[in-house]
Amino acid sequence: MSAPSLAPYIMKRPWLHKWVAPLAKWYGNAAGYRQLGLRADDILPEENDVVQLALKRLPPKEAYDRVFRIRRAFQCSVSHQLLPKEEWTKVEDDTPYLTNIIKEIQVEMAEREDLEAMVITKRAANDASAKSAH
Amino acid sequence: MFSRSTACRGAQRAARQAAVRPSQRRGLAAPASGSFQYQSGEANGVKYASRDYAGPTTTLALVAKAGTRYQSLPGLTEGLQHFAFRSTERRSTLRIVRESELLGAQLSAYHTRENLVLEAKFLRDDLPYYVELFGEVAASTKYLPHVYLEEVLPMIHFAHKRFLADPLDMAINSAHSLAFHRGLGNPTASTSSHPYTKYLEADTIEWYSQFAYAKPNFALVANGAEHSELSKWTSEFFNGVPDKPAEQILAGTEQTKYYGGEERIAHDKANAFVIGFPGSSSFTGKFYKPEIAVLGSLLGGESSIKWSSGFSLLGNAKASPGTKVKTTSAIYSDAGLLYTAITGNAEYVAQTAKSTVELIQKIAAGEISQELFSKAKAAAKFKELEYGQDIAAGIVYTGSGLVSNNQAYQIDEVAKAIDGVTEETVKSAAKSLLEQKASVSAVGDLHVLPFAEDLGLKV
Numbered sequence: 001m002s003a004p005s006l007a008p009y010i011m012k013r014p015w016l017h018k019w020v021a022p023l024a025k026w027y028g029n030a031a032g033y034r035q036l037g038l039r040a041d042d043i044l045p046e047e048n049d050v051v052q053l054a055l056k057r058l059p060p061k062e063a064y065d066r067v068f069r070i071r072r073a074f075q076c077s078v079s080h081q082l083l084p085k086e087e088w089t090k091v092e093d094d095t096p097y098l099t100n101i102i103k104e105i106q107v108e109m110a111e112r113e114d115l116e117a118m119v120i121t122k123r124a125a126n127d128a129s130a131k132s133a134h
Numbered sequence: 135m136f137s138r139s140t141a142c143r144g145a146q147r148a149a150r151q152a153a154v155r156p157s158q159r160r161g162l163a164a165p166a167s168g169s170f171q172y173q174s175g176e177a178n179g180v181k182y183a184s185r186d187y188a189g190p191t192t193t194l195a196l197v198a199k200a201g202t203r204y205q206s207l208p209g210l211t212e213g214l215q216h217f218a219f220r221s222t223e224r225r226s227t228l229r230i231v232r233e234s235e236l237l238g239a240q241l242s243a244y245h246t247r248e249n250l251v252l253e254a255k256f257l258r259d260d261l262p263y264y265v266e267l268f269g270e271v272a273a274s275t276k277y278l279p280h281v282y283l284e285e286v287l288p289m290i291h292f293a294h295k296r297f298l299a300d301p302l303d304m305a306i307n308s309a310h311s312l313a314f315h316r317g318l319g320n321p322t323a324s325t326s327s328h329p330y331t332k333y334l335e336a337d338t339i340e341w342y343s344q345f346a347y348a349k350p351n352f353a354l355v356a357n358g359a360e361h362s363e364l365s366k367w368t369s370e371f372f373n374g375v376p377d378k379p380a381e382q383i384l385a386g387t388e389q390t391k392y393y394g395g396e397e398r399i400a401h402d403k404a405n406a407f408v409i410g411f412p413g414s415s416s417f418t419g420k421f422y423k424p425e426i427a428v429l430g431s432l433l434g435g436e437s438s439i440k441w442s443s444g445f446s447l448l449g450n451a452k453a454s455p456g457t458k459v460k461t462t463s464a465i466y467s468d469a470g471l472l473y474t475a476i477t478g479n480a481e482y483v484a485q486t487a488k489s490t491v492e493l494i495q496k497i498a499a500g501e502i503s504q505e506l507f508s509k510a511k512a513a514a515k516f517k518e519l520e521y522g523q524d525i526a527a528g529i530v531y532t533g534s535g536l537v538s539n540n541q542a543y544q545i546d547e548v549a550k551a552i553d554g555v556t557e558e559t560v561k562s563a564a565k566s567l568l569e570q571k572a573s574v575s576a577v578g579d580l581h582v583l584p585f586a587e588d589l590g591l592k593v
Contacts, residue, residue: 056280057279057280059279108226108228111226111228111229112228115228115229115232118232120236
């Protein structure tokens with residue numbers, strides 16, 4: 001669902017994190033979606049099975065809020081306006097509510113793939129040779 | 135890709151253990167050290183019973199006192215049943231399935247009125263793997279909302295549909311609810327969509343699981359496993375299970391009382407008629423009456439021998455060969471229901487119902503030949519012993535006996551009790567049936583099916 005990310009690499013190194021964080025903050029605000037009241041997870045491409053399934057698994061309240069935010073942003077976009085400043089998405093509200101579910105689904109799918117590709121060797125006979133086989 | 139060591143961990147472990155202790159493995163030809171009797175014990179607070187007879191396979195079951203009788207909200211038992219063997223903290227659903235497939239095992243979960251049973255059948259050497267799996271299912275199943283919606287709910291819905299399409303099932307459930315009202319009277323499947331539209335959620339099922347899988351509320355029963363082995367693995371793998379339920383649920387725990395009554399349900403598919411009377415509790419319970427089993431087989435209805443209508447009274451008295459009659463002595467931990475279920479063409483069902491009551495009156499009056507009586511006694515004894523040998527039934531009764539009354543179901547003693555039944559006790563049992571209120575349920579063409587009053591029964 002997502003492009004390769006440097007984030008884990010950076011997060012592991014505090015000095016690098018300290019250096020990049022202000023840049024990331026600036027970029028997040030400059031991207032413009034917060035001014036339309038959206039969250040980062042609202043603008044993930046959803047035209048694939050994984051995200052569709054994740055959307056189905058959203059709790060009803062969150063699914064409703066998501067649709068509301070998207071429709072509001074759509075209206076703003078159509079009328080070439082931004083929301084009033086107090087309605088912009090706050091940084092602390094910009095949480096990955098959907099990414100968590102997507103990751104879970106990806107883990108599930110990866111596990112299935114792995115199990116499909118498993119090479120099965122017959123269990124060694126239950127005698128002394130079993131011990132030496134391992 | 136999974137390395138072999140993770141994917142077949144259980145298999146490997148089982149193999150290794152067998153290799154270390156080859157003397158504990160017994161080939162097919164060796165004589166059985168165990169007997170028909172269950173040995174019971176307690177390890178780490180978990181009750182277990184085992185019966186070791188020769189054979190390369192084992193049946194292991196976790197019997198929890200969480201059947202429909204004990205559910206505090208409708209549908210909880212079914213929900214819990216379908217959550218069995220789903221993702222746990224350590225393994226996903228898929229992995230449990232694949233690992234079991236690799237070991238060649240069978241997993242199933244079902245419920246009765248009193249018990250929820252998780253069952254696994256596998257090769258003898260895999261015992262540790264399955265004890266561990268059961269420990270995990272009981273302690274750390276994840277009750278996720280999306281699993282409930284995607285996998286559990288459709289199953290409950292199917293069970294509901296199946297129930298509505300089966301008049302016999304409806305009639306038997308209706309007779310139970312007439313006889314016992316709440317508790318044992320709870321239907322075994324959803325009778326309406328209420329349970330899952332109104333009461334059931336993943337959270338509620340999780341809450342109920344903490345009660346159902348608390349140590350005092352379940353027992354492990356194994357067939358074809360060594361007692362010492364089972365004891366060892368049980369004490370090792372059941373640490374995550376709560377020592378006592380966080381909250382005592384009292385629903386269904388009070389002594390069952392018999393009420394009786396009549397219910398008529400229109401159904402356009404087929405006809406079913408059930409006449410029920412207070413019966414006998416299980417052998418491990420307080421109200422065990424062996425004469426009820428003999429009376430049940432005397433009334434009978436189904437033949438156990440090919441090309442013959444059988445010796446039983448109803449087998450001979452039924453109105454047409456196409457009419458199906460069966461008398462069952464349903465036994466529960468503290469009560470029972472002796473019922474005759476009749477299905478078939480409405481007119482014939484009505485006639486057969488009438489002759490059922492007449493036959494019970496005849497038994498009460500003592501107009502039954504000695505020969506028939508001894509046949510019934512032999513059939514009852516055979517059925518009881520055969521039932522005990524049958525692994526599934528033995529497991530449920532033993533587990534339920536361990537949890538409710540702290541003793542295993544000992545089949546030999548049940549057979550002895552049936553030997554002690556005399557003609558006189560059966561006669562007085564039949565008499566007492568007619569004196570009490572019956573539970574009569576008619577499902578189908580209500581224009582034809584008779585009322586209990588017409589049959590001469592008290593309701």
